[in-house]
Amino acid sequence: MTSPTPRPAPDRSEAVLSRLQLLVTRKLDGLLQGDYAGLLPGPGSEAGESREYRPGDDVRRMDWPVTARTTTPHVRRTVADRELETWLALDLSASLDFGTGQWLKREVVVAAAAAITHLTVRGGNRIGAVIGTGGGASAPARRWRGGPPPAGPGVLTRLPARSGRKEAQGLLRAVAGTAIQPGRGDLGALVEMLNRPPRRRGVAVVVSDFLAPTEQWARPLRKLRVRHDVLAIEVVDPRELELPDVGVLPVVDPESGELHEVQTADPRLRQRYAEAAAAQRAAIAAALRGAGAAHLRLRTDRDWLLDMVRFVAAQRHARTRGTTR
Template sequence: MTAPVRRPAGVTPGRSEAVLSRLQLLVTRKLDGLLQGDYAGLLPGPGSEAGESREYRPGDDVRRMDWPVTARTTTPHVRRTVADRELETWLAVDLSASLDFGTGQWLKREVVVAAVAALAHLTVRGGNRIGAVVGTGGASPAPRRWGPTPPAAPVVRRLPARSGRKEAQGLVRAVAGTEIGPGRADLGTLVDLLNRPPRRRGVAVVISDFLAPPEQWGRPVRKLRVRHDVLAIEVVDPRELDLPDVGVLPVVDPETGELHEVQTADPRLRRRYAEAAAAQRAAIARELRAAGAAHLRLRTDTDWLLDMVRFVAAQRHARTRGTTR
């Protein structure tokens, strides 16, 4: 089923274009200024082409031991590798109704688009291809006269992998212009689409708030990790972690439209909410760690681009020390 490319509800075309232009300007300026190098990526892989050898250091992957050099020098050496070129980066972009929310400087969906823009910018600089599958809630079905109304069917849109700056900008605009429908995308099915058809080893990125139960998407992520380097980008809003003391707070579920009134003046309620939210985020991190995916958390109330730069720097540092993650 193909998603229409329309403006999201509640977002005017002028604001959407202004936000997208601002995001692309931020990404280009900061990433080019802070991430220097001839071949940089958000999740640099070890590569498959043999490079130079160097002495073994604690933490190096023993599978990359250079035994001939080790035998000649009697000192343990590891073989460095050169990054592969012309790889594919595929994105699984979750645009469920819960992403159309934000109490910080940005909406969660805007941070999602920002992450897509950063990934596209880093990918095309190396001459690689980038593609995406975008999932969102479906259109609301007509209400039944008798019985409950069936839930909206998820909508998925596939954007083919292409190289080139113009094509990458088109992919970002297609993601930004996708309408968020009511309901939740099936994140497990969305991740599974990155395995079909089978592709050569590359980079797979899953961008979501991961509010769906971990048992729905955990196994597909583990399956994806068998063949690809996997990065999970979790988008979080501060109000999903704790509640402010503002008295009676009307809360609307963006996926169902249900309205609830919450008495935030109750300290026990706020404590239970914070504890439940912390347990939920810990379960998400635990499932991603078990799947072997790199995990990056972006918040709507912080400098998400600085968080991405720090993540890339940490990945580079770990890679130069020979570790796998």
């Protein structure tokens, strides 16, 4: 007889969410909240005023009547939609249950979800989520009906998109109460859940460490980008980038359970590890760039909220200058 999978204590989850809400409200409210449709300001669909063409502008938005009258190239501005549907794909596989900085990686996932929810929930916008845990992706997707999502190997859970702060808080409580399962998750299957069924154009945010092979998730992400604005939030721990010199270090693969002992006193080993980690992160960044997704990296040993503020501010500044990246 197996014992039930432990879940985070409800009181602790509520305290963490309350603290996160306070942090997000203090630093983001009034600073980044605007009339944009979601976290990343998109071009919108409603016609607005014209302005002179700048290098980097989309030529498909050329305003030919104004260009003909003024003999100067002009583009038509568009107003961002006021109602948006945002979907979160949250990877809570076993590799996210790790952290050597101020936070565990799974805590950064929950924190990022809280910040994005705060940025998009106003104005009648709807937000939903799909959650993937470990154990493989063989189990069918389950629909959330309130309370913590069900436990089980390879669970993919869909939390329907709803509007309102109360519903958003319920979504975050469900995310925080999700138990991580042992075994490998399928990030590609998780992203594919955002492609089916087809939805109207909106924002899709994928939060993961992206440690799964790129060929597993790159194609579904490219498919997602065809219809939606996509933001990929990569969660990284410093020990995944370099090893400390601490002698013999026992390490356990959280997805397979395999135990290894690593002699970190060997400088050549540490150098090879750092080079391999850098190559892996470069491959992840290239795959995200190839999929057309905006890329934000959050670390467990840094102020994730400050990094998010800087990222969103840089994106909006790039938009005002006529560039997209």
